Amino acid sequence: MSAPAPILAIDRLRIEYPLADGGVLTAVEGATLSIAPGEIHALVGESGAGKTTIGNAVLGLLEKPGRIASGTIALDGQPFDPQKPGAVRLGRDIGAVFQDPMTSLNPLFTVESQIVETLRAHLPLDRAAARARALELLKAVGIPEPERRLSAYPHQLSGGQRQRVVIACALACEPRLLVADEPTTALDVSIQAQILDLLRGLADERGIGILLVTHNMGVVAQIADTVTIMHRGHIVESGPVAQVLRNPQADYAKALIGAVPRIDIRLDRFPMLDGANQAEAGAARDQLRAKALAVGDPSPGRDVPLLSVDDLCVDYGAGFLAGRGACAFRAVGGVSFEIRRGEVFGLVGESGCGKTTIANVVAGLRAPTGGTIRFDGQVIAGAEAAPRKGKARRAIQMIFQDPYSSLNARMRVGRILAEPILFYELARTRAEAEADVGLLIEAVGLPAEAAQRFPHAFSGGQRQRLSIARALGARPRLIVCDEPTSSLDVSVQAQILNLLKDLRDATGLTLLLISHDLAVIRQMCDRVAVMRAGRIVEMAAAETLFTAPQADYTRQLLSLVPTLERIRGEV
Amino acid sequence: MLALLIARLGQAVLVMLAVSAVAFGMFRFVGDPVSALSRENATVEEKQELREALGLERPVLVQYAGFLGRIVQGDFGISYRNQRPVAALIAERLPATLELVLVATVLSLALGIPLGVLCALKPDGIAARLVQAVSLIGISTPTFVTGIVLILTFAVTLGLLPSFGRGETVQIGPWSTGLLTLSGLKALILPSITLALYQLTLIMRLVRSELIDVLSSDYIRFARARGLSTRHIHFTLALRNALMPVITVTGLQIGSLIAFAIVTETVFQWPGMGLLFIQAVSFSDVPVMAAYLLFVGLLFVLINTAVDLLYALVDPRLRVRS
Known part of the structure; x- marks a missing residue:
């Protein structure tokens, strides 16, 4: 990478946030990096590492009261202050692409108006010339039927098309540098692959330098030239992608890369970033298991499936008075599968394929349009199902995706965890329930005093542990996990997935795991069903599915997942 | 559509x-x-x-x-008290109320939106703090107190403006208007301020909170990152997004202003629908009360329908996909 003068050079950058009490929070300390023309430089790290802060600093979008305390940012050798208008102008010299294409575009204005206003803000173009230019840009980013899309509003475009429009806006005035902050995190793998191709093409063909802020190591491996790993505001390691990913030097870099779930081989456990307190948790888990068995019904033998879903159909929007132009949308059509006792069953697919709908029906949050679900031989959903109460409802619990909104912020953790125990009358007295709560907290590896605190005192990973504890409190036999780690950092994800595995082993639980992440599915599941557009396209044992996929769609999905193992230029 | x-x-x-x-x-x-x-x-x-x-x-x-x-067929019966057709009574009183409400609404929008924008863009400025503090008084003072204080100040003490009635009116067909004479306009000032005050405060606070929300949204960040001018971002992009809920609230408020102008009309002896209704209630004049009920019901239904259609016009997401 001995390139000509770098496009972007950041030198010993230090970014501070003054605190209310007069102190200072240093978000970034001594960060130095440079980007050559045509280079994609990935900035990776976990949340709070300071990677987005650097991106925002370059874009002059530091949130108040954040400020650049020292160090310089230079574009083409010219140092500039992004917060002040000067020779370097945002939008003209530096383009930005943000994470969520659903919210990056103003919903009230057409695509044309948003591109044209960018062009005319920086270039002396009249309306017709700007319009022609906008059309060219849409063609350049590969939007089908660009003439028609010009007059479209953002809501009329799909996620991938919106992200292309965002990139078109960013490219409008031919910037030298593109800052892309998690540009594909909100997209499905197949769309992600297209957008990554587009970005790579822009770097190769136009010589644009790209600062790619991401948490996804697979994305880094697939398109970046250089990678910089950040941890708590500091750069811990930086270098060519192949070298850093294959042979990391810093301890943190090793641990971070080790925690990324692998799609090529299945490991027993995820390597941990820091050793967790496993010893005392074990005893608590044994007690939980005993208690669960005490209330659980004696199994009629392992050959009867715990859950069997038969020809399940769910329609949306077909209700009475559904409003204008309502036609039923079939979210799930004719899905059948069985979950055996004690196994982890995975349901994987892209957004909108109906996997979450199935989770909701199994958990009893939604009634199916057709088909039946049997739990332990009894019909729990479908036409002839009895209302789900008491034991039948207790036996199936759910863990949700977002640990921030799934815990009541106004209740102490102790009360949150005691609620299902008291509701299902699993404890005779409040004191007994509190003892159970203590056990649960211990079992998920949190300190006992957690019960006294409110959910906001916990991090995302800790909250997800609490969600798991809450689900366990009802002494369920099946837990439905809907994207349990999608909003967590990789190292935290590794901990939560390990915890689920351990709990499964220790308490004999059965899990229905729903995820869009094939690597997570591979590491966790015994059997897997791949879904597409409301149907199961392939169902097999996890090892078979990943080593010898049968359906074309499965093969396509597997080939598109960016993984650590496939580094650009090596395959 | x-x-x-x-x-x-x-x-x-x-x-x-x-x-x-x-x-x-x-x-x-x-x-x-x-x-x-x-x-x-x-x-x-x-x-x-x-x-x-x-x-x-x-x-x-x-x-x-x-x-x-x-x-x-427009036959609402005969008023027990006046022994005249109720429809005629309402037609006679309607212009007074509608003119009052129209002026009050224009006033509250014309002042409420700019003040709301000011408070959102410069939340720490002296002007914004002052407006915020005064608006708190505006929203918490009952209408009759505001009316009486205004009468006391401008009619009784200063003698500038009339304290009751509509002043001279001009008859244009079935419509009697006070907007064309000086005394009619003068008579409108105090009642319309009284009626507008609450709505003004509401719109101001709504615009302020909506605009603050919109300004922290991703699409505004993206607009900044594209290097658009601050003026363009604030007044062309953000304000339009922030005004969406204002449409709904203003629509609903016009309805309640007409329906509940009763207090203001009583304080200023304004010869409108509200006064008619109050008199009907005190005499158990059921045909008038029933007609008033129907009229207010119709008004709310019409306004809500209009608001929904207007919303679809402003927000492309609500239009039927072609």
Whole structure:
């Protein structure tokens, strides 16, 4: 990478946030990096590492009261202050692409108006010339039927098309540098692959330098030239992608890369970033298991499936008075599968394929349009199902995706965890329930005093542990996990997935795991069903599915997942 | 758009049927019309005759259908107190109320939106803090107190403006307007300020909080990252997004201003619908009360329908996909 003068050079950058009490929070300390023309430089790290802060600093979008305390940012050798208008102008010299294409575009204005206003803000173009230019840009980013899309509003475009429009806006005035902050995190793998191709093409063909802020190591491996790993505001390691990913030097870099779930081989456990307190948790888990068995019904033998879903159909929007132009949308059509006792069953697919709908029906949050679900031989959903109460409802619990909104912020953790125990009358007295709560907290590896605190005192990973504890409190036999780690950092994800595995082993639980992440599915599941557009396209044992996929769609999905193992230029 | 329109009109008809049923119920439950209409010393036979003449012997549903038939033709009956057709009474009073509400709404929008923008863009400025503090007083003072204080200051002490009535009015066809004469305009000032104050505060606070929300949204960040001018971002992009809920609230507020201008009209002896209603209530003038109820119901339904259609016009997401 001995390139000509770098496009972007950041030198010993230090970014501070003054605190209310007069102190200072240093978000970034001594960060130095440079980007050559045509280079994609990935900035990776976990949340709070300071990677987005650097991106925002370059874009002059530091949130108040954040400020650049020292160090310089230079574009083409010219140092500039992004917060002040000067020779370097945002939008003209530096383009930005943000994470969520659903919210990056103003919903009230057409695509044309948003591109044209960018062009005319920086270039002396009249309306017709700007319009022609906008059309060219849409063609350049590969939007089908660009003439028609010009007059479209953002809501009329799909996620991938919106992200292309965002990139078109960013490219409008031919910037030298593109800052892309998690540009594909909100997209499905197949769309992600297209957008990554587009970005790579822009770097190769136009010589644009790209600062790619991401948490996804697979994305880094697939398109970046250089990678910089950040941890708590500091750069811990930086270098060519192949070298850093294959042979990391810093301890943190090793641990971070080790925690990324692998799609090529299945490991027993995820390597941990820091050793967790496993010893005392074990005893608590044994007690939980005993208690669960005490209330659980004696199994009629392992050959009867715990859950069997038969020809399940769910329609949306077909209700009475559904409003204008309502036609039923079939979210799930004719899905059948069985979950055996004690196994982890995975349901994987892209957004909108109906996997979450199935989770909701199994958990009893939604009634199916057709088909039946049997739990332990009894019909729990479908036409002839009895209302789900008491034991039948207790036996199936759910863990949700977002640990921030799934815990009541106004209740102490102790009360949150005691609620299902008291509701299902699993404890005779409040004191007994509190003892159970203590056990649960211990079992998920949190300190006992957690019960006294409110959910906001916990991090995302800790909250997800609490969600798991809450689900366990009802002494369920099946837990439905809907994207349990999608909003967590990789190292935290590794901990939560390990915890689920351990709990499964220790308490004999059965899990229905729903995820869009094939690597997570591979590491966790015994059997897997791949879904597409409301149907199961392939169902097999996890090892078979990943080593010898049968359906074309499965093969396509597997080939598109960016993984650590496939580094650009090596395959 | 057509499907939306038809669906909304269908709902409007349902609501109006329910309101008319309540209005019909008023006749049956608020006293016996026969005893109200007949002489004090009427015999049982006379009463029975009147009962039959009024059709009160027929089944309830038939009576209700008759009632519906009459209101559809604009026949709301005769006021017990004035012995004049209720429709004529309302037509006479309507212009006064509508003019008052129109001026109050224009006033609250014309002041509320700019003040809201000011408070959102410069939240720490002295002007914004002052406006915020004053608005708190505006929203928490009851209308009659504001009205009385205004009368005391501008009519009694300073003698600048009239304290009651509409002043001189000009008759244009069936409409009597106070907007064309100086005394009519002067008479409008105090009541319209009184009526507008609450709505002004509401709109200001709404614009402020919406704009603050919008300014922290991703698409505004993205607009900044594209290097657009601050002016363009604030006034062309963000303000349009922030005004969406203002449309709904203003629509609903116009409805309640008309329906509940009662207090203001009473304080300023404004010869509008509210005053008519208050007088009707104190004399148990059921036909007037029922007609007022129907009128207010219709007004809310019309305004809500208009707001929904307007919303679809401003927000492309609500338009039917082609």
